[in-house]
Amino acid sequence: MAKVLMKGNEAIGEAAIRAGCKNYFAYPITPQSEVAEYLVKRLPEVDGVFLQGESEVAVGYMIFGAAGAGERVMTTSSSPGISLMSEAISYIAAAQCPAVFVNIVRCGPGLGGILPAQGDYFQATKGGGHGDYHLLVLAPDGVQEAVEMTMQAFTLAEKYRGPVMILGDGLIGQMMEPVEFPEDLATAPSNKDDWATNGMSTRKSKKRNLVKSLYLDPTELNAHNLNLKAKYDQMKREEIQFEAYNADADYKVLITSYGTMSRVCRTAIDLLKEEGIEVAMLRPKTLFPFPEKAVFEAATKKSCKSVISIEMSMGQMVEDVERCVKGQRPVEFYGECGGDIPSPEKIIDIIKAMI
Amino acid sequence: MNIDIKGIVIIVGNYGSGKTETAVNLAAKSRLRGMAVKIADLDLVNPYFRTREARVSLEKLGVEVVLPDKRYMHADLPILAPAVAGMILQPSELTILDAGGDDVGVTVLAALGDQLRKKKVQMLQVINPLRPFTETIEGCLRIKGEIEISSKLAVTGLVSNANLIDETTPEIIYEGYRFIKEVSQTTGLPIEFITASSRMIPHLDMDRFSCPVLTIDRKLVFPWTKH
Structure with missing residues (x-):
């Protein structure tokens, strides 16, 4: 396919569609609102769904719900919005659901300003939400890389059954560059029948699945956290770029x-x-x-x-x-x-x- | 062939079609040819890459630039400078209004309707067929219709701004010209001019165009560009 001229925000939206994501929930915030503006036009063309949440808190749990049901799902936001989603991100990591979060970072702290910044590095890499979890964090340096990383993010989220974040500063979202969408980065969705609440009628197995993050038994919770840690250790071995x-x-x-x-x-x-x-x-x-x-x-x-x-x-x-x-x-x-x-x-x- | 555009000119188009680069370069080139030029940034929807970023270079040329109050320069608030209504009432030889993208970006024009209706205005639709949603004639017509409804004004002319920034080739500009001619035939609207970056001009066969070519010297550059 020939190159087109796209803003980073638009390109991230298109990349999600090319990666087979048909569920996008978001709440507008500068400097990333163009993702929603783009997808509100594009998603209906591929039988996809865009829903604007009541707030970023709501969006975080809409993502949790869709991911838990086994759907490819993405949200995009900017710094304060990600803060509001952080509780849900911790739940999603704990419940081991694949989901893609995009943070087009603005200046902080607080409301800060709408211009580009990289002040959310700690939030993205060291937590943000509570508990022992990590996001796999990809940081593009331009629009083409934003496309490729967004497409890879869905595959990585399913490989590790957890949240993946694209961390781009405001300029990555706002600037325009020529881009193409490499078809080989689109992967078929993984089989989620053994864990997702994707509906008994859609799968052969009669096993009931439960998506949860609550473990009251200390031995069981410790084992769960060791399981999460093993995934982060595997990322360190296999995913460094x-x-x-x-x-x-x-x-x-x-x-x-x-x-x-x-x-x-x-x-x-x-x-x-x-x-x-x-x-x-x-x-x-x-x-x-x-x-x-x-x-x-x-x-x-x-x-x-x-x-x-x-x-x-x-x-x-x-x-x-x-x-x-x-x-x-x-x-x-x-x-x-x-x-x-x-x-x-x-x-x-x-x-x-x-x- | 020189661009002979005078009076009140509103630059519209879909999001990212290159309205601001077109508006800013039209202002600069017209001023260099001796015209009195005013330009107003009406982009209330785009947070980065706006006319305001080319303010210094335009003012050096003697172009009058109307912007929101400096204090709100980096606010994502829909602020319309009161001076804009003034410049419509007392236009200079060339008065350029650089609108925001899509139908949302031109809603502000409806607010200036009282002033604009009393004047003869030209509204030029900038088209880059390498941008999403305007790669087909139907896409361009849809955007045109949406802009006309929101602005309560009619598009009077077309501008081709076919480019891939640094990856633009002469073929892209020729293809953009072919495309805009089709849009022109479908709509009955004239092609006012097409654009080409100063880097491309030496590589173009100007005889292929039967309309003026506006040279674009990029004013809105990336922070890592070598000077």
Whole structure:
């Protein structure tokens, strides 16, 4: 199929349809409302359903219901909306239901502002909701990657029977880029007969299924949590994605950055290279599981003297970077979180001050 | 062939069709040809990539830019600057109103109806056939109808803005021209002009077009673009 020009938000909507998702529930919030605007037009064309919830709290449980019934389902929201959904996300993770959540992040905390930010890294990777659970978190750096990750998200959600999150800042949602929809990323829905409440009449087995997160017996609950942990450990073995940029060079500084911010860093690295200054970037594409080994190896390359995490936040992913570098190199941080995206020139000045 | 558009011009089109780049470049090019130009940002629905982001470069050229109060620049609130009604009452040689996308984005025009009805206005529909919902003639007609109902105004002309941003090829522009001619034949509306980025212009055979070509110098760029 030829390329089309799409906003990230529209492309995420179309990618969900191409991935076989026919259930989309949401509540509008800037800067991601175009997903709903797009899907309200497109879903009827594929016999799909769009329902606007009364609030994000309601939407979270609508997702739980549809996922528990074995349907491919997605919601999209932005930071404060995800906060409201976080209780349901914890329930969905505990009840082991596949669902896709998209967070097009705006500036926080509180109402913050509508411009792009990366201040929801902790919320996405360290919980957000309560209890011992993780989301598998994918962070696209552009519209094409947002398409591919959204399509993959449905497959991953079913593989691990749990919630998967696409974490994109506002610019990923708002900007337009040429995109195509790779057909090979669309997968057939998995067989959910052994766990989902998908209706006795639709399946051969007469076993009754129960979707729940309540375990009153301590031994049983501990076993349940060990089962969840085993899934997160498997993600760490099988799902890590990252990009190493200019990593073959004898770089003195390693940048860690993701999403929109990484594209600015890429330009800065290209411009520094023209001046004869070698800098590399390690860009996690999965924020959970985090590319721990790749960060450690890139940071401890012989030529590398120091590491800097550059984010549109006040310092969040840097904590994971520090954890992975294990004190082998100094780890610095630069961040802005008001909506202005640091320019390549700003990044160049910061790097030059480090060497 | 020069673009000879004067008076009050409203730029409409489906969401993401390139209205703002078209409006901003039409303002800049007309000003460079010596016209007195005013432009107003009426996009109340789009949170990013609006006329307001090209304010500085337009003002340097001497284009008068009417925007909501600075304090509300980054609010997703439907704020209409009172100066907009004023500029319709006292238009300059070229007065451009850059509307928001789809039917929702032009609802504001109905609110300006009292002022607009007393004037002769042109309303140009910008079409990029590589955008969702306007890849067919029927899609373009549907959007046109919805915009006309919401704005209570009629579309008077067409603009082809066929592009894939940095991945645009001459074929895309030729195909966009072929497409807009079909829309023109179906609707009876004239093609006012087509657009092409300054990067594309040297690669185009201008003899293939029987309408003016507006050169687009991208004003709304990504933060990682090399300067």
